[in-house]
Amino acid sequence: APTAAPTAAPTAAPTAAPTAAPTATPAKPDFACGGFTIPNEMKAYTTYTLKSTVINSGPGYAYNIDVAWYVDGNYKETDVIPSLGPGSSWTVTYSWRALPQYHTVEIRINPSRSIIEHNSNYGNNNCSVSVFVSNN
Numbered sequence: 596a597p598t599a600a601p602t603a604a605p606t607a608a609p610t611a612a613p614t615a616a617p618t619a620t621p622a623k624p625d626f627a628c629g630g631f632t633i634p635n636e637m638k639a640y641t642t643y644t645l646k647s648t649v650i651n652s653g654p655g656y657a658y659n660i661d662v663a664w665y666v667d668g669n670y671k672e673t674d675v676i677p678s679l680g681p682g683s684s685w686t687v688t689y690s691w692r693a694l695p696q697y698h699t700v701e702i703r704i705n706p707s708r709s710i711i712e713h714n715s716n717y718g719n720n721n722c723s724v725s726v727f728v729s730n731n
Contacts, residue, residue: 621655622653622655622713623653623655623711624651624653624654624655624681624712624713625651625652625653625712626649626650626651626652626653626657626660626705626719627649628650628702628704628719628720628721629650629684630648630722631646631647631700631724632645632647632648633645633646633726637693637726637728637729638693638729638731639693639695639728639729640693640694641692641693642691642692642693643691643693644688644690644691645664645691645700646686646687646688646689647686647687648684648685649676649684649685649687649702650683650684651679651680651684653681653712653713655681655713656680657676657710658677658678659675659676659678660679660705661673661674661675661705662674662702662704663706664687664689664700665701666691666698666699667698668699668701671689672689674687687702694728695728696728697725698727698728699723699724699725700723700724700725701721701722702721702723703720703721705717705720
């Protein structure tokens with residue numbers, strides 16, 4: 596009796612390898628110094644409240660932002676901004692007992708760079724102002 600010719604078993608169509616779904620990159624903040632508010636005239640041995648504005652010009656939120664104060668290149672203290680949304684600003688303050696002569700007052704925002712910023716240049720994170728304190 597004749598035998599039937601063998602037939603090939605059907606094979607499944609190859610499937611594409613799974614691809615990971617793209618993940619959105621979280622928006623990052625971008626800090627800048629908005630300048631200082633300092634008395635026009637300062638007298639020696641008087642305590643003044645110095646102020647500076649920190650701006651978040653980036654599209655993301657930031658939390659626990661360190662802002663370090665320096666006078667004449669010497670570290671004085673760190674303020675911590677609890678949170679700062681996109682387009683927001685915050686005023687930091689430092690209580691300083693002025694000594695006679697010219698001084699440079701500086702803030703450094705995110706000095707450790709522990710917060711990754713939108714513009715990783717970090718060039719606008721520091722600002723300073725020169726002040727003169729009279730002896731009379």
